Amino acid sequence: MKLTTQGGPVPPEAAPRFIAQLEENSALAAGAAGGWRDLNLTLADAAVRLRFAGPALESTVAPAFAHLTASNGGDPALTVHLWDSDSTGAPPPQPPWDPGTRPAYGEIASASNDDICTWLHWGTNAVSSVDVRTGRAFFWMRSTMLWPISEEATPLRAVLTVWLRRRGIELVHASAVGTPSGCALIVGKSGKGKSSTALACLAAGMGILADDHCAIAPGPQPTVFSLFSAAKAYAETLARLPSLAGMEGSLRGPPDEKALLFVHANRPEQLLAQAPLRAVLVPRVTGERDSAVHPATAAAALAALAPSTIMQLHARNQTTLTRLGEVVRSVPCYRLDAGLEPARVAAAIETVLR
Amino acid sequence: MGSEVFTFTGPEVVHETVDEETIIVNLETGSYYDLNPSGAVVWRGLETRQAVDQIIAGLCAQYDIDRATGQADVERLVAELLQEQLIVPAGKAADGGHANGHQAGAFEPQPSAAPYTPPALGKYTDMQELLLLDPVHEVDDAGWPRTA
Numbered sequence: 001m002k003l004t005t006q007g008g009p010v011p012p013e014a015a016p017r018f019i020a021q022l023e024e025n026s027a028l029a030a031g032a033a034g035g036w037r038d039l040n041l042t043l044a045d046a047a048v049r050l051r052f053a054g055p056a057l058e059s060t061v062a063p064a065f066a067h068l069t070a071s072n073g074g075d076p077a078l079t080v081h082l083w084d085s086d087s088t089g090a091p092p093p094q095p096p097w098d099p100g101t102r103p104a105y106g107e108i109a110s111a112s113n114d115d116i117c118t119w120l121h122w123g124t125n126a127v128s129s130v131d132v133r134t135g136r137a138f139f140w141m142r143s144t145m146l147w148p149i150s151e152e153a154t155p156l157r158a159v160l161t162v163w164l165r166r167r168g169i170e171l172v173h174a175s176a177v178g179t180p181s182g183c184a185l186i187v188g189k190s191g192k193g194k195s196s197t198a199l200a201c202l203a204a205g206m207g208i209l210a211d212d213h214c215a216i217a218p219g220p221q222p223t224v225f226s227l228f229s230a231a232k233a234y235a236e237t238l239a240r241l242p243s244l245a246g247m248e249g250s251l252r253g254p255p256d257e258k259a260l261l262f263v264h265a266n267r268p269e270q271l272l273a274q275a276p277l278r279a280v281l282v283p284r285v286t287g288e289r290d291s292a293v294h295p296a297t298a299a300a301a302l303a304a305l306a307p308s309t310i311m312q313l314h315a316r317n318q319t320t321l322t323r324l325g326e327v328v329r330s331v332p333c334y335r336l337d338a339g340l341e342p343a344r345v346a347a348a349i350e351t352v353l354r
Numbered sequence: 355m356g357s358e359v360f361t362f363t364g365p366e367v368v369h370e371t372v373d374e375e376t377i378i379v380n381l382e383t384g385s386y387y388d389l390n391p392s393g394a395v396v397w398r399g400l401e402t403r404q405a406v407d408q409i410i411a412g413l414c415a416q417y418d419i420d421r422a423t424g425q426a427d428v429e430r431l432v433a434e435l436l437q438e439q440l441i442v443p444a445g446k447a448a449d450g451g452h453a454n455g456h457q458a459g460a461f462e463p464q465p466s467a468a469p470y471t472p473p474a475l476g477k478y479t480d481m482q483e484l485l486l487l488d489p490v491h492e493v494d495d496a497g498w499p500r501t502a
Contacts, residue, residue, distance in 0.1 A: 095496070097497070105489075120490075303377055317365075318365070321369070321377070
């Protein structure tokens, strides 16, 4: 049962009422912008439609999904409406909390129920709301000037996490590389070598599904789905991978933050939409020349995958942890000693994909 | 402690056992834990609402250890789990060594060929910062967080 910040029960009509308000507000924005601009996607084997009111959010969100573009939308399983107030002139929606109440970032209990998840996003001050029963979602922010470059790499994660979970698919904090015949999931918390390993494989010519986040359908043969086409890399990582030079996006953040690399724009042939999962790898950056893989326990793989996925990705529930356990039990797990030479990293990983 | 039964603190404590090891995540505090195989045996006993005495007997049977060792190790782990607020007391067992309403025999330890290592609970707090977001400092006239 959802509780308000004051501790009382949330009225059952509160979440649907907020969704209805967002629908109305987004329609106002679309009217002011001259109509919706639609982007149809095939995402995790489902038809998804992104509807943008005006070009401001479209230019920041759409590139991340460029590799999943579908020729026609059909009847989408999920429709996400995106708009901002600054560029459309639409007034902000009314907040779903009592006037005079200071909200908290994270899930907004007063606008959520078993089918609707509403989220106030730290950093962007955006609000997103997804109704998994009707397949409608809404994303509003006051101004895209608040959009950090890091968010461009993985937009709409809250919406996608909740919606995919209802479909039995988990959005995870992991990289994934391989071929259309099979891929390896690279797991670990931030700073443990997931991205640098994935980028080394990209530099060596291997296919990539994810730099930092992807989706997994558990089962006897799990499937990994690509969600986002961008990768992020520190300048020092790029310096070690000269073949990736020139892939950085035109927007750059502060020097101590990662730059964005849009793989679809530069190496579309290496960006895979999905692949069967063959192995889970727990990387360790060694600083040595050579790379190698060694058997690891499923427990070690789960310990590397689960905490950051659960704590980071709106996935704070038993179902997600249970499904991650199913994934690590279903394929071999390895420790990857990742050396400095990209070709040797890729070759080591290829040995477990055969 | 022998006849006491415990239960997991609530839905904020999620767990999964893989390869005889258990991963536990406290969704409220952001701390996560791992239990080695003997610790996972104890955790499974707690999950099936066995009394501490039954858990001790099960651990001793699984690893062929003496009662005194098993008792000391189980009670130490239970105390740790209580301190971490992963479990809470749930009363005392009825006859049969389980809490009321639970079937005896729901947890049957299997003799293990692996050498015995005392139950160990590893604790990790490096994810806690993901829960500690900056609060909303001010709201604008419309009630939304004020932009900087």
